[in-house]
Amino acid sequence: QVQLVESGGGLVQAGGSLRLSCAASGRTNRPNNMGWFRRAPGKEREFVAAIMWNGGSTSYADSVKGRFTISRDNAKNTVYLQMNNLKPEDTAVYYCNTDVSFSSSRGIGFGSWGQGTQVTVSS
Numbered sequence: 001q002v003q004l005v006e007s008g009g010g011l012v013q014a015g016g017s018l019r020l021s022c023a024a025s026g027r028t029n030r031p032n033n034m035g036w037f038r039r040a041p042g043k044e045r046e047f048v049a050a051i052m053w054n055g056g057s058t059s060y061a062d063s064v065k066g067r068f069t070i071s072r073d074n075a076k077n078t079v080y081l082q083m084n085n086l087k088p089e090d091t092a093v094y095y096c097n098t099d100v101s102f103s104s105s106r107g108i109g110f111g112s113w114g115q116g117t118q119v120t121v122s123s
Helices: none
Strands: 002-007 010-013 018-026 034-039 046-051 058-060 068-073 078-083 092-097 100-103 106-109 117-122
Touching: 002 092, 018 034, 018 092, 018 117, 034 068, 034 078, 034 100, 034 106, 046 068, 046 078, 046 100, 046 106, 058 068
Parallel strands: 010 117
Antiparallel strands: 002 018, 018 078, 034 046, 034 092, 046 058, 068 078, 092 117, 100 106
């Protein structure tokens, strides 16, 4: 079983930036497509971004395109989410997932979930 630990969240003003990290450990025999999701207060968890196992393709929700960038380092079993020009509506708990099926602007997580990291954007 794979364990995930997200980090990098915090409180930032609108227009600011944060970089989230998700480190995978345990049975990481082969790299999978990985992704980020988020859950805002009172809302369901939603897709944010995903990256193919070899980094060859990425997908983003329309709401974050042009502001967020997903990347990965397979040698470190880590996926990152660089978030720029943050908006108050980006406030949520951000989760990563180890096995994501994705297409243009959409993704579903089938693998393990981390505990999440809180991102709060003040106006």
